[in-house]
Amino acid sequence: MFSYFHFLSGKRKKTDLPPHAQRAQVAREVGPLSFDAFPSYFPSQLIHSSSYSSELYSQLKEKLYGKELLLEELQVTKEEMAPFLKAGLITARIGIQPRKKGYICLRCGTDDLSLFGSYPCARCQQTCIYCRNCIQMGKISTCTLLFRSHFPEETSFETYPQSENDILQWDGQLSLGQQKASDKIVEAIEKRRELLVWAVCGAGKTEVLFHGMAHALKKQFRVLLATPRTDVVLELLPRLRKVFPLTVISGLYSASTEKHLPASIVVATTHQVMRFVDAFDVVIIDEVDAFPYSLDSSLKYAVAKAGKRESATIYLTATPDPTLTSRVQQKTLPAVKIPRRFHGHPLPVPKLSWCGNWERKLKQKEVPKQVWEWCRVRIESGTPVFLFVPSVTSLQQVTDILKKLHPNIEGVHSADEERLTKVSAFREGTIPILVTTTILERGVTVPRVDVAVIGAEQDIFTESALVQIAGRAGRSHNHPTGDVVYFHYGVTAEMNKAITHIKKMNNTPIR
Numbered sequence: 001m002f003s004y005f006h007f008l009s010g011k012r013k014k015t016d017l018p019p020h021a022q023r024a025q026v027a028r029e030v031g032p033l034s035f036d037a038f039p040s041y042f043p044s045q046l047i048h049s050s051s052y053s054s055e056l057y058s059q060l061k062e063k064l065y066g067k068e069l070l071l072e073e074l075q076v077t078k079e080e081m082a083p084f085l086k087a088g089l090i091t092a093r094i095g096i097q098p099r100k101k102g103y104i105c106l107r108c109g110t111d112d113l114s115l116f117g118s119y120p121c122a123r124c125q126q127t128c129i130y131c132r133n134c135i136q137m138g139k140i141s142t143c144t145l146l147f148r149s150h151f152p153e154e155t156s157f158e159t160y161p162q163s164e165n166d167i168l169q170w171d172g173q174l175s176l177g178q179q180k181a182s183d184k185i186v187e188a189i190e191k192r193r194e195l196l197v198w199a200v201c202g203a204g205k206t207e208v209l210f211h212g213m214a215h216a217l218k219k220q221f222r223v224l225l226a227t228p229r230t231d232v233v234l235e236l237l238p239r240l241r242k243v244f245p246l247t248v249i250s251g252l253y254s255a256s257t258e259k260h261l262p263a264s265i266v267v268a269t270t271h272q273v274m275r276f277v278d279a280f281d282v283v284i285i286d287e288v289d290a291f292p293y294s295l296d297s298s299l300k301y302a303v304a305k306a307g308k309r310e311s312a313t314i315y316l317t318a319t320p321d322p323t324l325t326s327r328v329q330q331k332t333l334p335a336v337k338i339p340r341r342f343h344g345h346p347l348p349v350p351k352l353s354w355c356g357n358w359e360r361k362l363k364q365k366e367v368p369k370q371v372w373e374w375c376r377v378r379i380e381s382g383t384p385v386f387l388f389v390p391s392v393t394s395l396q397q398v399t400d401i402l403k404k405l406h407p408n409i410e411g412v413h414s415a416d417e418e419r420l421t422k423v424s425a426f427r428e429g430t431i432p433i434l435v436t437t438t439i440l441e442r443g444v445t446v447p448r449v450d451v452a453v454i455g456a457e458q459d460i461f462t463e464s465a466l467v468q469i470a471g472r473a474g475r476s477h478n479h480p481t482g483d484v485v486y487f488h489y490g491v492t493a494e495m496n497k498a499i500t501h502i503k504k505m506n507n508t509p510i511r
Ligand SMILES: [Zn+2]
Pocket: 105, 106, 107, 108, 109, 110, 131, 132, 133, 134, 135, 140
């Protein structure tokens, strides 16, 4: 983010910014309005209302920390809110702003006309425009206020340790490649710049962040770690809490209960980031290329808005998308590569295995015999297996068929309510084969696992997805290898690209 604004002062014009960054900038420029700008919200009798209770004071302060929220989300009445606004402790601005053409929603950043609707509004007695894009977080309309905190900051850092050794309690060793990336991260945080960390699956990305995060905490910076996936939030939280035992760390995902904690480190799904504004000095985006972050520009907007005007932004990925790689080539984005896994062994190179018309086989209640054999051997040797399938339909078919091989075989997909339970049962070894859609292509680490894809020729298996899937194997120190097979009904360009990608990483020297 910093570099975008840096460019503003230089030769790069505002219109050269990526659209989400332009919109984040518009959102910053719309300042708060004074209390009496909202007569329909706060009629004059409220202005003379009594003072606030100290209980409400600390409650609102906590809830609003670094965020911008609706009255309904704060669960206070207008009468309770009025004295805070009058005292300037809280400011407000209208959530939907008119622009030259159409509108912009300041919460989700959309300016796509098709995402706005209108309705006769009971509150302002007029026809109001509202945002459909972020309506699941509560309706925002042209007469809805977003409230932001201006409470004086008491530093929770006062009693906080001053030495990085106390802040970070970790005695692990970084590999050569990790060390180099770790140094670059510290530098990017120090200079508040952007940095792309391009690390192979299993490079130990989390450990690479430790020193940078400790450095940031020592400087009393607030750190946001945004990831597209709840599974990743759940995996990261305990690890971070263990190595930063004196730091308040909060985890935000749709089902979490700890929504209002003023924390120094926030680990959040990108959707949860939408409520933050100007809150973080360091923004780390994990799996930056992953769905849905890569598809939904309002999530990019949200991450841009959550960072302070001058903040460091670190992008982490094993498979950068073309936008990032072209910025690296144009030298507008500094990058560091970790081509080797933390244990120093190369990535397993996937094998290709033709398995014929597997869809027809599934209809006949069978899996191709190569797949059956491959699974049977692994059940006998007690090797856990991730088996990737292209759709929920094939997931159910494959799971049912393979249950004949072992009754404990299970399938998971994104809408599966038992997803987390099944993943942990698979980790513990009660489930020998976990059949899955691409939801588990990232983040989930199980030692000793072998990996296969059925129907690798399907469109959903892009180069990036196939690289991530292969990256599930051979991640642990004691079992650095693993078998990876793409079972297919015709080799695709994406399959070849994935294999080339992996071989190229394996041949990249660590400089
Ligand atoms: Zn919106």
